[in-house]
Amino acid sequence: MRITCPLCGERDRREFYYKGAALVRPAEGADLDAWHEYVNLRENPAGPLDELWYHEMGCNSWLKVTRDTATHEILDVQLASEAGLGGET
């Protein structure tokens, strides 16, 4: 499995650390249901899934990687900072 880092180019999976699903962080003041969903509820698809990966052996960027969980095909990679996941100030 190889991930094409937007900064470093195509790199081997061993350079990356896996975090989990890439979810949009609820806005400040969101209700309990929104936070419950963000913290606890996860999809478990056999197919494309948005995930967070950290390029710890490379440029130290957090990436939003769209990966097919059935085939490990990498469909899309972008910097998490530019992926609109919320939390921006």
Add this chain to the structure above:
Amino acid sequence: MAELIAKSPCEGLVPATIGGMSLTEEHPGAMCAVAPFKGQQKALSKALEAAHGMAFPAPNRATGKAGSRAVWFGRDMALLMGPAPDATLAEHAALTDQSDAWAVVKLDGKDAEDVLARLVPVDLRNQVFKRGHTVRVELKHMMASVTRTGPQAFQIMVFRSMAKTLVHDLKTAMEAVAARG
């Protein structure tokens, strides 16, 4: 006050010459991480050019020359090696002193590419990785920075605490390449 004796990261480990290749320690002088504030990269590049004569490097590139270099060091970060950072840089970037924090070695010789091919999962051959190119990459499970400084020469950096492992792994790979003749 105690008399402290400065000891470089690779003291007693190098130099080494194996199979026509040399492994030596570099003493780059001051090292400082330069991380531009949001939207300040162009202004920082101008300040860097004015103060130290080199632009802020693009991803996977190094600017400057031996003794005074800016090496791309990750997302929105470069490592200034050699001169102490000018005060004007602090207006546009966060400056963090990294002197003594990194072990810096130079691998030089015609088979240097073959040695690194055993340790680094990135293509470092001359046709794709030219002088002035740099990568942040894994080197035998260590976070490393590899920069081409000449046709057969590379500057390799890891955390100071890993200096002994770095030298061991490089020497082992050099011996293995040399043994193939």
